[in-house]
Amino acid sequence: MIQYRLHYFPESGNSYKLALMLALCGQGFELVWTDFGGGITRSAEWRAAVNEMGEIPVLEDGNERLTQTAPILLRLAERFGRFQGADDGERFEVLRWLFWDNHKLSGYMAPYRYLRAFTPSPDPQVLAFLRKRLDDCFGILERHMRDRTFVAAKHATIADLSMIGYLVFPPRESGYDFAKTHPAISQWLARVAALPEWRAPYDLLSGKRLHCFA
Numbered sequence: 001m002i003q004y005r006l007h008y009f010p011e012s013g014n015s016y017k018l019a020l021m022l023a024l025c026g027q028g029f030e031l032v033w034t035d036f037g038g039g040i041t042r043s044a045e046w047r048a049a050v051n052e053m054g055e056i057p058v059l060e061d062g063n064e065r066l067t068q069t070a071p072i073l074l075r076l077a078e079r080f081g082r083f084q085g086a087d088d089g090e091r092f093e094v095l096r097w098l099f100w101d102n103h104k105l106s107g108y109m110a111p112y113r114y115l116r117a118f119t120p121s122p123d124p125q126v127l128a129f130l131r132k133r134l135d136d137c138f139g140i141l142e143r144h145m146r147d148r149t150f151v152a153a154k155h156a157t158i159a160d161l162s163m164i165g166y167l168v169f170p171p172r173e174s175g176y177d178f179a180k181t182h183p184a185i186s187q188w189l190a191r192v193a194a195l196p197e198w199r200a201p202y203d204l205l206s207g208k209r210l211h212c213f214a
């Protein structure tokens with residue numbers, strides 16, 4: 001029996017966070033492609049049947065249907081004893097960066113990249129607002145990573161897996177090329193990508209892609 005079914009679309013960095021965690025923990029999963037670009041997640045039927053919050057990803061864990069990547073990552077980390085904080089201090093740091101990621105980093109990067117790359121005529125003022133917020137976030141992260149190996153502990157945790165979710169897609173889509181602009185972020189991304197069983201987003205999340213306008 002399949003334990004995990006991931007409702008996703010390939011461009012979804014939030015879906016990638018869960019797919020990557022499962023891959024790193026040696027878990028197979030079934031992919032359920034979702035027509036996000038076609039607006040299915042905004043329909044009342046989809047919200048009633050799949051996720052009342054109208055969001056991707058959704059992870060079916062046996063008979064349970066789970067949403068929100070942060071608590072799902074926490075559950076998987078606990079289940080597999082991997083990518084957790086080792087003590088109270090590290091667990092606090094993991095939560096601190098998970099919240100920051102959901103509110104600020106992925107919270108701004110997801111709509112910025114989606115509008116920028118996957119919609120035909122994004123509003124320049126909206127893009128400029130999001131870009132300014134993101135530039136500030138990346139300044140904060142660059143300073144944090146200058147004297148650290150991973151975000152929340154000496155080893156990789158789910159905070160790293162969550163925070164890289166939108167940062168390892170092609171620069172053409174995100175509009176950020178960290179190797180050129182943010183050396184500490186770039187080296188941290190390379191360290192995460194060196195973890196055994198790491199896979200790039202479009203390798204893990206195959207299936208029909210959105211048109212890229214960027």
Ligand SMILES: N[C@@H](CCC(=O)N[C@@H](CS)C(=O)NCC(=O)O)C(=O)O
Binds near residue numbers: 055
């Ligand atoms: N905090 C949520 C964010 C999920 C999210 O925003 N997903 C995007 C797609 S990657 C979405 O469904 N957006 C629809 C919307 O915001 O209306 C999580 O971690 O799962």
